[in-house]
Amino acid sequence: MDGGNTQKERPGSYRGLELLPVHLYVLAHLKKAGVDYAKMMVKMSELPLSLIEDAIRDLMEAGLVERDSGSAIKRSKARFKKAFEVHKHHTYYRLSREGELFVRRIDEKWLKEYFNALFSDGWRVVKELSRSGKFDGLPKEFQREEIREELLVYRFITPLGRTTRFFNLLVEFLEIRAR
DSSP states (O other): OOSOOTTOOOTTEETTEEOOHHHHHHHHHHHHHSEEEHHHHHHHHOOOHHHHHHHHHHHHHTTSEEEOOSSEEETTTSTTOOSSEEEOOSOEEEEOHHHHHHHHTOOHHHHHHHHHHHSTTHHHHHHHHHHHSBGGGSOGGGOOHHHHHHHHHTTSBOTTSBBOHHHHHHHHHTTOOOO
16 A cells, blocks of 8 residues: 555544554554564553553454464464463454554654644654654754644653654654654
8 A cells, every 4th residue: 555544544544543652652563463462562662551551442342453363373373472472361362454554554754744743843853852862862943842832742751852662663663763
């Protein structure tokens, strides 16, 4: 596909669900992991459990994520697992077929539209932030208080201005390249 949104909604919207960066993270995490559970996403991203659980619930309601059935899981299916096979002690999730198709459409053009719709000069800010690793490392034109506040709200930076583990994983999983 061309990376466009087939629902003809604004970038970052899917069937009425406004996709937040945490939603993108869960989708990208599940694409990389194959299947995983909420507490592992929390452990990796350092986001609150309630935020991840809410995002999973939103994505399930939109039809992008589904529960994974069965009592055991092999490493070939759960790529972040270290053991060959583990018994499930959590509720595991995976991308639905619809979710897989949606994630495949996420390309650089889609990401640019998404981040620019999220906040002013969003795409350039995200790319520069991924390069510099801190708010103070952004070009002066982006070191405005309203951008800093947006980055804090989306949990891209800490109150001290350093990028968060969540942001770094989001950039890595979405394969956003700094210049």
